[in-house]
Amino acid sequence: MSLLEEKAMVSTTFLNLNDEKQARIRKALIDEFSSRPLAEAEVAPIVKQAGIARGAFYKYFDDLKDAYRYIYGVAMKDIHIRINQAVAKGEFEPDFYVKQVTAFVDGVSQSSYRDLVKMHLKRNESLIDEDFDDVNLSGRQWAAMVLSHQVIKQILLNPKERDVLIKRLRDVLMQLARKGD
Template identity: 75%
Template sequence: MVSTTFRNLNSEKRERINQALLTEFSKRPLAEAEVAPIVKQAGIARGAFYKYFDDLRDAYRYIYGVAMGSIHVEINEEVNDHTFRPQFYVDQVVAFVDNVGASQYRDLVKMHLRRNESLVDEHFDDSKLSGRQWAAMILSHQVIKQILEEPERRDVLISRLLEVLNLLARKENA
């Protein structure tokens, strides 16, 4: 867990550390990342790193959380009222992909999806989702991965997602 000491750092120093974390975790998968380049780029002592973070996994979770907070659009309205509107999910995917592409976190997100996703414990409680919402979430995440890997296929992948989500919506009305 990120320490209170880190959270209380002045913004300039915290930003230097954030940039060093972003650089390391965008270039190397978590399993190959090292503390040395982070502390060198950030201009901090190795001991300070461990004062701020439990380990590299903790630092990775922190910076990925910062990235998601900057990029991700909330979808709570759709989940809370249990509606199912296919275009809503497509719009969320498009917004996410556009936000990733325009952000400093693009390479971090790509690395996360390629190599780190299975290494980080992300506990998302999907028990409140309907079956259709759960399926839309899984499909949306897969489409995001594919678009980030093959941006030239974006339009085809978005069309296919909408087609499948419309099938799920029809099933609801049948």
């Protein structure tokens, strides 16, 4: 479970809903938070689209920020490819990071979460606390993570720059790999 998901624990009431109703609510959340920044989002369109009472919304989520954290956490879980054994082993392979960034960007671009992630990067990122568990990373791994997240953001906001940004990431990671030898 990501830190974002931990901070947005939906109620047991929500988790006990049938799959179809949960899916309707998730779709309504995605649509609202994809079309409006969190600061301008409203409960009314969500409950109308989901076909639930306003009071039910507040039984499932504490507030809009809680609902946003929940749906953004779901999106990241669905489309994020975890950096696995290579990080755990302490290996530093630039192409591994480049492949992860490329896969993530492609996954977001082809998912129903594309507009939600773009809105997050444009308007909501600073409103949500996102902590990264990076204390156990080496300096190179930490640098690769920070660079990777920045490149992902730039590509999603400027897709025409994808190839240039991927090449730049690969070049910088190759320099980091040489420095560590």
